[in-house]
Structure formats: structure tokens, C-alpha cells
Amino acid sequence: MNAPFRPQPLTPGPQGAANETGYMPGFGNGFETEALPGALPIGRNSPQRCPYGLYAEQLSGSPFTAPRATNERSWLYRIRPTVAHWGAFTKVDAGLWRTAPAAEVDLPLAPLRWDPIPLPEGPVSFLEGIRTITTAGDAGSQTGMGTHVYLVTRSMVDEYFYNADGEMLFVPQQGALRIATEFGIIDIAPGEIAVIPRGVKIRVEIPGGPARGYLCENYGGAFTLPERGPIGANCMANQRDFLTPVAAYEDRDAPSSMVVKWGGNLWRTELAHSPLDVVAWHGNYAPYKYDLRRYSPVGPILFDHADPSIFTVMTSPSETPGTANIDFVLFSDRWLVGENTFRPPWYHMNVMSEFMGLVEGVYDAKTGGGFVPGGFSLHNCMLPHGPDMAAFEAASNAELKPHKLEGTMAFMLETRLPQRVTRYAAEAPQFQRDYAGYGAGLRKHFNPNQR
Numbered sequence: 107m108n109a110p111f112r113p114q115p116l117t118p119g120p121q122g123a124a125n126e127t128g129y130m131p132g133f134g135n136g137f138e139t140e141a142l143p144g145a146l147p148i149g150r151n152s153p154q155r156c157p158y159g160l161y162a163e164q165l166s167g168s169p170f171t172a173p174r175a176t177n178e179r180s181w182l183y184r185i186r187p188t189v190a191h192w193g194a195f196t197k198v199d200a201g202l203w204r205t206a207p208a209a210e211v212d213l214p215l216a217p218l219r220w221d222p223i224p225l226p227e228g229p230v231s232f233l234e235g236i237r238t239i240t241t242a243g244d245a246g247s248q249t250g251m252g253t254h255v256y257l258v259t260r261s262m263v264d265e266y267f268y269n270a271d272g273e274m275l276f277v278p279q280q281g282a283l284r285i286a287t288e289f290g291i292i293d294i295a296p297g298e299i300a301v302i303p304r305g306v307k308i309r310v311e312i313p314g315g316p317a318r319g320y321l322c323e324n325y326g327g328a329f330t331l332p333e334r335g336p337i338g339a340n341c342m343a344n345q346r347d348f349l350t351p352v353a354a355y356e357d358r359d360a361p362s363s364m365v366v367k368w369g370g371n372l373w374r375t376e377l378a379h380s381p382l383d384v385v386a387w388h389g390n391y392a393p394y395k396y397d398l399r400r401y402s403p404v405g406p407i408l409f410d411h412a413d414p415s416i417f418t419v420m421t422s423p424s425e426t427p428g429t430a431n432i433d434f435v436l437f438s439d440r441w442l443v444g445e446n447t448f449r450p451p452w453y454h455m456n457v458m459s460e461f462m463g464l465v466e467g468v469y470d471a472k473t474g475g476g477f478v479p480g481g482f483s484l485h486n487c488m489l490p491h492g493p494d495m496a497a498f499e500a501a502s503n504a505e506l507k508p509h510k511l512e513g514t515m516a517f518m519l520e521t522r523l524p525q526r527v528t529r530y531a532a533e534a535p536q537f538q539r540d541y542a543g544y545g546a547g548l549r550k551h552f553n554p555n556q557r
């Protein structure tokens with residue numbers, strides 16, 4: 107039996123012109139929002155006494171001294187400072203959540219793919235339902251990422267969580283999530299994504315029933331928008347389509363627990379009240395959501411297949427220019443018009459490691475079945491891959507009139523670092539043991555006598 111969904115009352119912020127939906131548009135803006143009139147101190151961060159008897163607290167997402175372009179912090183005006191939500195912590199079982207470095211198994215070199223992991227029967231909260239598939243880099247040195255599938259059949263009730271190891275990118279595949287955060291409420295459904303920065307407290311609820319999706323834990327540089335270069339000022343992901351919630355707070359006294367992920371471990375403390383008690387905040391370090399259907403793809407309009415970087419939604423930079431800690435890349439509806447062009451992805455080997463998931467539809471490099479919504483694949487550093495036989499044969503012989511890819515949404519988490527598969531993923535019944543050999547089906551067409 108699934109635990110019933112018990113929504114908890116939140117006090118929504120003022121619904122002004124800019125935030126009729128409960129969100130404020132823009133990427134990386136310096137936002138200001140208050141759920142009670144006058145709760146936000148004006149012109150200063152730390153007045154002697156804050157309005158309404160609130161405490162002021164700064165949450166730093168970058169070193170204080172980071173250059174302006176990457177400097178991130180917010181000021182939170184809250185009922186209690188976080189340190190007052192702080193009891194004795196005990197370490198709790200992290201379940202199937204793994205953190206880099208985690209070299210658990212050595213799978214033979216191969217392209218790897220999995221069927222969707224089914225939702226469990228019993229009650230499973232977001233924290234209990236995380237299944238790590240791959241890890242890369244080292245969370246302790248703030249590089250790399252973890253890729254996970256989340257399976258949620260019950261809402262968190264009086265349970266809270268924050269992640270000190272990384273920011274979290276949610277990619278729902280089935281069912282909606284309500285992420286109640288310190289900064290306000292974020293609702294997302296398949297086709298949308300949300301990013302919860304490192305250190306932001308949340309409670310994850312499932313307003314519409316069980317939910318499944320992908321989660322990227324980014325241990326490195328915060329996700330930002332990629333440069334557009336000669337593309338110019340528009341298209342791809344546009345700043346105005348990113349939405350940050352207006353302030354919403356809970357003044358709730360109830361026995362509660364808070365779990366903190368820190369150094370790869372989960373620690374729990376008991377609280378007597380909700381830590382989602384931020385009445386007003388301002389700053390540029392805040393959670394946000396984005397509707398992937400607003401992404402405006404740019405691509406080749408005469409011939410050839412461009413590198414997938416053209417479809418980058420967001421990037422987590424490393425210290426090396428152009429060498430991402432993570433690129434989050436979207437393959438969504440678009441027209442294919444290339445003349446005399448093999449239109450699907452080409453065969454390739456890549457120094458970056460490619461984790462892929464499918465939200466809906468068919469991915470154009472894998473038309474032979476096997477890569478289905480909810481499934482995922484890993485094409486690791488310098489391992490060859492490309493279209494399956496069905497995709498190759500169809501694309502080599504297709505009439506090249508303009509063709510629209512529709513009802514499709516695949517994504518890639520591409521990292522400069524090799525990815526390690528977890529024991530869970532290697533031993534999962536959903537692991538497709540026969541996928542490794544898909545390349546052997548590609549027939550020899552060579553004929554030296556025929557050009």
C-alpha cells in the first residue's frame with residue numbers, strides 16, 4: 107500500500123504580475139521575493155533586527171571571492187537560522203545511493219544499456235528510492251557527477267533533506283514532483299527539469315501518484331547556460347524561460363527529521379519544526395525549473411550532422427575551457443533537412459563519457475527497439491558507438507525530404523570523466539546483456555568495384 111499523499115500547507119508568496127504562476131522568470135538573476143509584506147530588509151542585508159523577528163542567514167554557493175560572473179549567494183530571512191534546526195546527527199543507511207569515487211565493479215568494456223527500472227510496490231520516499239547507476243570523478247574534490255534513477259511512491263512527510271555533495275538536476279520521466287524548497291515551491295512533470303543547488307533544503311512530494319525519473323548529482327561547477335558563440339543572443343535555452351519560485355514558508359511545529367548528504371554519507375537529525383521557514387529571500391543562488399519544450403534547437407540546415415554540443419541546455423564547467431564537468435544535452439522534436447546527409451548521429455568514439463536517458467518517444471540512433479522511455483545507456487570514454495542496424499539501414503536508404511522528429515525527448519549527461527557503473531546497475535535484471543553486441547549486426551557493404 108502506498109502511503110496517502112498528505113499535502114502540507116504552505117503560505118504562498120504574493121502573486122504579483124511577474125509571479126502569477128508562483129515563479130519569477132530569468133536565469134541567474136538577483137531575485138527578491140517576500141511572502142509577508144515588508145519581510146525583506148531594504149538596502150541592507152543584516153539590519154540590527156530583521157522585520158517580523160526573522161533571522162538573516164547567507165547561503166553561499168561560490169567562494170566569497172569568486173569573480174562576479176560566477177559569484178552566487180542568497181540572503182534568507184527565516185523563522186529560525188539553520189543552526190537552530192540542528193540536533194545530534196546519526197549516520198543512516200544510504201540504500202542504493204552511491205557517491206564518487208565508487209569503483210564497485212569492473213564490467214567488460216562495452217556499450218551498456220538498461221531497461222526502465224519498475225516502480226516498487228510498497229511505500230518508497232524520494233530518499234529511499236534513489237538508485238545510483240554511474241559515478242564519475244570525486245565528490246570530495248568537487249568534480250564529476252552521479253547519475254541516478256529515482257523511484258517515488260510516497261511523499262516525504264515531516265522529512266527534509268539537503269545535499270552538501272552536489273546540486274541536483276531532476277529529469278522527471280513519469281509522474282509529477284512537488285519539490286517544496288526553502289526558497290518556495292517547484293512543481294515539475296515529465297518534459298520539465300528542476301535544479302536544486304547544493305545546500306538547499308527540500309521535501310519531495312508526489313501530488314499525482316508514483317513518480318520515476320533521472321537525477322544528476324553535480325559535484326562540480328554549478329550548471330549554467332552555455333555560450334552561444336556565433337549563434338548570437340537567441341535560441342537554444344533562453345534565460346526568460348527559467349523559473350525560480352516566489353518565497354513560501356511553513357511555520358510548522360511538528361516532530362520531523364532532516365537528512366543531510368555529506369561526504370557520500372547520509373546523516374539524520376530530529377527536528378521539532380519545519381526548516382522550510384524562509385519568509386523572504388534575495389539573491390542569485392536559488393532553485394529553478396525549466397520546460398524542455400521551450401528549448402529552441404539550432405542545427406544544420408543544408409548538410410551534415412552537427413556535434414551534439416549544439417543541443418546543450420546547460421553546462422557545468424570545469425577549470426579547463428570547453429571541457430565540461432557535465433553537459434546536459436537535449437534531443438527533442440526538430441526538423442531534419444540535411445541534403446545528401448546521413449542524418450542520425452554518426453559512428454564515433456568520444457573522450458567524454460555519455461550517459462543517456464529517454465523521457466519519451468524514439469531516439470533516432472536507436473530505432474531497432476531496446477532504448478525505451480525510462481531506460482538508459484552508457485557509452486563510456488573512448489568506447490565506440492553509433493546507430494543500431496535498423497537506424498543505419500533506414501537512414502542510408504531514406505528519401506531525403508524534410509522530416510520532422512516528433513514526440514521524442516532524449517537527453518545526455520556527458521562528462522569529461524569516465525563513469526563507473528555501480529554494483530546495483532551491473533546486477534540489475536534490467537541490464538541488457540545482449541546490447542554489447544549490437545555493432546556486430548552491422549553488415550559489410552564494401553565493394554571495391556562500385557563507388
Ligand SMILES: O=C(O)Cc1cc(O)ccc1O
Pocket residue numbers: 412413414450451452454456460471485491492518
Ligand atoms: O551517442 C549518442 O547517441 C549521442 C550523440 C548524438 C549525436 O547527435 C552526436 C554524437 C553523440 O554522441
Ligand SMILES: [Fe+2]
Pocket residue numbers: 454456460485491
Ligand atoms: Fe555518442
